Amino acid sequence: MEALRELVEVIRDLYLRGWLPATSGNFSLRMDEDSVFITPSGKHKGKLTERDFALVDLEGNLKDGQKKPSAETLLHLTIYSMVPSAKCVMHVHSPNATVISRLVNDKIPLKGYELLKAFGLDTHEGEVVIPIFENSQDMPFLARKLKDYLFEHPDTVGFLLKSHGVYIWGEQVSQALMRLEALEFLFECELKLAIISGK
Ligand SMILES: CSCCC(=O)C(=O)COP(=O)(O)O
Numbered sequence: 001m002e003a004l005r006e007l008v009e010v011i012r013d014l015y016l017r018g019w020l021p022a023t024s025g026n027f028s029l030r031m032d033e034d035s036v037f038i039t040p041s042g043k044h045k046g047k048l049t050e051r052d053f054a055l056v057d058l059e060g061n062l063k064d065g066q067k068k069p070s071a072e073t074l075l076h077l078t079i080y081s082m083v084p085s086a087k088c089v090m091h092v093h094s095p096n097a098t099v100i101s102r103l104v105n106d107k108i109p110l111k112g113y114e115l116l117k118a119f120g121l122d123t124h125e126g127e128v129v130i131p132i133f134e135n136s137q138d139m140p141f142l143a144r145k146l147k148d149y150l151f152e153h154p155d156t157v158g159f160l161l162k163s164h165g166v167y168i169w170g171e172q173v174s175q176a177l178m179r180l181e182a183l184e185f186l187f188e189c190e191l192k193l194a195i196i197s198g199k
C-alpha cells in the first residue's frame with residue numbers, strides 16, 4: 001500500500017535525523033472509518049518494514065495477527081476520533097521538542113513566523129498554540145485530558161508531552177511530515193531566542 005510505504009520511508013528518514021532514538025516514537029495511518037495501521041511497540045524505528053505494523057480498530061482492538069501495537073495507541077485513536085480530517089499521526093522524541101517541553105509550562109504560543117503557513121494560516125500574523133501536557137504512563141488518563149482539550153480547542157495542530165516528545169497529525173503523510181518539520185524548526189527558533197534573550 002502506497003501510503004504505508006511512504007510512511008515507512010519517512011520513519012527511516014526521521015530515525016536518521018536522530019528524532020527516534022532508542023526505539024522511541026510511534027506512527028499511524030487511518031485506513032478507513034474503523035481501521036488504523038500503527039507501529040508496533042518497542043521496535044527499532046530505523047529498521048521498520050510495512051509488515052511490522054499492527055492493524056487496530058478505533059477502540060484499539062487488534063483486527064488481525066498477533067502484533068503488539070504501540071503503548072501510545074490510545075493517543076493516536078483519540079486524535080482520529082476528535083479530528084476527523086486526520087489521516088496520519090506522528091510522534092517523535094526530537095531534541096528541540098523535548099527540550100522546550102521542559103522549559104515552558106502549559107503551552108507554547110507561536111507568533112509572527114512565516115513558517116506558520118505550514119499549519120494553514122494565510123499570513124505570518126496569526127498564532128498557533130501548542131499545548132503541553134504532563135507526561136504520564138496512564139494512557140487512559142492522558143487520552144481523557146487530550147480529548148477534553150481537543151473538544152475545547154478543535155483547531156489544535158499538535159501537542160507536547162512534558163520531557164517526552166511531540167505529537168502532530170495531517171490529512172496525509174506528507175502534510176504530517178511538513179508540520180512536524182515546521183514545528184521542530186519553530187521550537188529551535190524559540191529556544192535560540194530564549195538563549196539570546198537570557199530567559
Ligand atoms: C523507549 S521510548 C519509551 C516509549 C515511548 O515514549 C515511545 O514513543 C515508544 O513507545 P512504543 O510503545 O510505541 O514503542
Ligand SMILES: [Zn+2]
Nearest residue numbers: 024025164165
Ligand atoms: Zn514517546
